[in-house]
Amino acid sequence: MSNLDWAVLIITLVVIVVYGIYKSRGEQNIHGYLLGNQSLPWYHVCLSVMATQASAITFLSAPGLAYSSGMSFVQFYFGLPLAMIVLCITFVPIFHRLKVYTAYEYLEQRFDLNTRALTAFLFLVQRGLSTGITIYAPSIILSTILNINTTYTTLFIGSLVVFYTVYGGTKAVSYTQVLQMSIIFCGLFAAGAMVVHLLPSDVGFVKAISIAGKMGRTNAIDLTFDPNNRYTLWTGLLGGFFLQLSYFGTDQSQVGRYLSGSSVSQSRLGLLMNGLVKIPMQFLILLIGVLVFTFYQYNKPPVFFNSFELNKLEKSQYNPELDQLKADYSQVHEEKEAAVDKMNTALDQDSETLIDQGRTALQEADRKEKAIRKQVTDLMVKNDKDANTDDNNYIFLSFVTQYLPQGLIGLLIAIIFLASMGSTASALNSLASTTVIDIYKRLVKKDGTDYQYLQASRIATVFWGVICIVMALYASKIGNLLEAVNILGSYIYGTILGVFLVAFYVKQVNGRAVFIAAILTEIVVIVLGWNAVVAYLWLNVIGCLLVVIFSLVIQRIAENRSR
Amino acid sequence: MEEQKDRPEGLGQELPPFVKTWRQFYRLLIGWLVFLILMFYAFTQYFR
Numbered sequence: 079m080s081n082l083d084w085a086v087l088i089i090t091l092v093v094i095v096v097y098g099i100y101k102s103r104g105e106q107n108i109h110g111y112l113l114g115n116q117s118l119p120w121y122h123v124c125l126s127v128m129a130t131q132a133s134a135i136t137f138l139s140a141p142g143l144a145y146s147s148g149m150s151f152v153q154f155y156f157g158l159p160l161a162m163i164v165l166c167i168t169f170v171p172i173f174h175r176l177k178v179y180t181a182y183e184y185l186e187q188r189f190d191l192n193t194r195a196l197t198a199f200l201f202l203v204q205r206g207l208s209t210g211i212t213i214y215a216p217s218i219i220l221s222t223i224l225n226i227n228t229t230y231t232t233l234f235i236g237s238l239v240v241f242y243t244v245y246g247g248t249k250a251v252s253y254t255q256v257l258q259m260s261i262i263f264c265g266l267f268a269a270g271a272m273v274v275h276l277l278p279s280d281v282g283f284v285k286a287i288s289i290a291g292k293m294g295r296t297n298a299i300d301l302t303f304d305p306n307n308r309y310t311l312w313t314g315l316l317g318g319f320f321l322q323l324s325y326f327g328t329d330q331s332q333v334g335r336y337l338s339g340s341s342v343s344q345s346r347l348g349l350l351m352n353g354l355v356k357i358p359m360q361f362l363i364l365l366i367g368v369l370v371f372t373f374y375q376y377n378k379p380p381v382f383f384n385s386f387e388l389n390k391l392e393k394s395q396y397n398p399e400l401d402q403l404k405a406d407y408s409q410v411h412e413e414k415e416a417a418v419d420k421m422n423t424a425l426d427q428d429s430e431t432l433i434d435q436g437r438t439a440l441q442e443a444d445r446k447e448k449a450i451r452k453q454v455t456d457l458m459v460k461n462d463k464d465a466n467t468d469d470n471n472y473i474f475l476s477f478v479t480q481y482l483p484q485g486l487i488g489l490l491i492a493i494i495f496l497a498s499m500g501s502t503a504s505a506l507n508s509l510a511s512t513t514v515i516d517i518y519k520r521l522v523k524k525d526g527t528d529y530q531y532l533q534a535s536r537i538a539t540v541f542w543g544v545i546c547i548v549m550a551l552y553a554s555k556i557g558n559l560l561e562a563v564n565i566l567g568s569y570i571y572g573t574i575l576g577v578f579l580v581a582f583y584v585k586q587v588n589g590r591a592v593f594i595a596a597i598l599t600e601i602v603v604i605v606l607g608w609n610a611v612v613a614y615l616w617l618n619v620i621g622c623l624l625v626v627i628f629s630l631v632i633q634r635i636a637e638n639r640s641r
Numbered sequence: 642m643e644e645q646k647d648r649p650e651g652l653g654q655e656l657p658p659f660v661k662t663w664r665q666f667y668r669l670l671i672g673w674l675v676f677l678i679l680m681f682y683a684f685t686q687y688f689r
Contacts, residue, residue, distance in 0.1 A: 166663070291687075347658070350657075361677075
């Protein structure tokens with residue numbers, strides 16, 4: 079990185095952190111620290127829930143996914159607008175009316191303490207683990223730039239976020255997220271424009287997408303019914319709906335965001351605007367990945383995008399074999415460039431025969447490239463059995479650092495930092511609020527003062543920060559980070575959502591029945607997920623439905639016995 | 642904690658912008674989702 083990039087990066091981070099601390103200045107109480115005194119307008123709620131969901135992983139993994147397998151991931155978000163509507167009709171008014179701090183408080187009022195404690199515990203496990211992954215993602219950036227192990231970068235970034243969050247509190251988190259999202263939108267637009275600008279002069283925006291489309295990268299909609307296909311219209315609408323409803327309705331990191339709205343209407347409006355904007359935003363992020371894919375048809379991509387792992391191999395005894403593979407790779411890329419030129423001409427002439435020939439040649443070159451990359455990763459494992467052989471998360475990053483102009487590199491890296499800071503801050507804040515409100519205040523110290531709970535919240539934030547950093551250190555062993563977070567969520571969200579749906583809509587079920595049903599469901603979901611019986615998005619649907627069915631059956635059995 | 646209980650109850654009755662009822666806003670959002678799916682389907686077919 080140039081001095082200009084470092085200046086842009088440091089100034090942006092300093093401004094955001096100082097702004098967060100400035101906004102949280104003055105005497106605070108527990109209500110202000112955890113819910114921002116419930117004083118925020120709808121656009122704060124909207125940008126805050128977006129910033130919480132759109133972590134650095136979104137900006138690292140999504141373009142990488144589009145590059146390697148196309149745009150089908152956009153379907154994952156199709157259930158989101160529907161989930162927002164259900165939330166606005168049911169969850170938001172109830173949470174506001176009952177004046178709860180956390181979603182799980184409601185469950186004690188409806189059921190019993192056991193159910194509240196179980197759902198709070200499941201949330202703490204899920205959010206604690208996934209926040210570790212959220213911290214790890216941006217640490218990849220510094221690792222690549224400074225060419226040092228991700229362990230050190232994870233420790234540095236994790237500590238920075240914990241420091242910022244402990245002092246920030248909910249209000250500061252929300253204020254900074256508004257600023258963060260504004261910068262993120264500007265930066266992404268600039269990145270997209272730059273990719274198009276860097277393409278050859280005879281390849282415009284539409285032709286770039288056409289070329290990617292001929293290689294199967296513009297598959298935004300998949301209508302097949304294969305239950306093992308992760309991203310189809312149906313998994314997105316149904317599985318995505320249940321996942322998003324669970325995430326926004328029962329995950330405290332989101333509930334805490336919209337509970338900070340100044341009224342039911344402001345919370346509702348913030349969520350509905352999120353429903354309007356989220357899918358187009360995700361589509362544009364994936365489109366950037368598709369454009370980067372086309373760019374690399376004309377410019378030779380690295381044989382492996384993770385330069386840290388590649389450098390390790392270059393310094394090993396396997397370097398001569400690597401050199402040979404690099405030479406083969408260069409030759410294959412020359413073949414590929416020739417095939418892309420043919421495809422370009424075929425598209426100009428609009429000739430189906432020539433397009434088919436070009437597609438076949440491109441796919442053949444692509445197959446050869448993949449085969450060489452596989453040999454490289456095999457060498458990496460031979461050299462170091464713990465080597466990270468998945469470079470999906472490095473694709474966009476590699477492009478940014480190698481091809482974008484000075485200043486913009488710093489801005490885009492700052493964006494990834496900001497996104498991570500926003501979502502991690504929300505997560506740590508929610509972990510602290512659940513620990514203090516649902517565990518400490520309810521089970522350990524019922525008659526504490528406001529100041530004691532405020533201090534407990536700060537200590538809980540530090541505690542979870544440390545746990546998340548430790549988890550982040552293990553995240554490098556997991557393949558695609560974005561999918562890892564979603565898979566983890568699917569193991570737990572369905573069950574928690576089922577408990578909430580029973581609470582809202584099935585009045586005859588009591589606490590004991592729903593508690594047993596939730597435990598049985600969680601066992602079934604883990605078995606199904608572990609054995610990969612269905613695509614992971616379906617686990618949300620299955621988990622939710624099983625809780626409802628089990629709780630009804632158990633309630634009926636209990637009633638029959640008591641008669 | 643007391644501060645939270647002092648919030649005025651009437652604040653939840655505000656109407657949404659652009660439309661007359663919340664129900665209309667929900668319909669607008671569903672319409673937007675259908676429009677996006679159709680656009681993405683056309684995008685997939687056109688560039689395939």
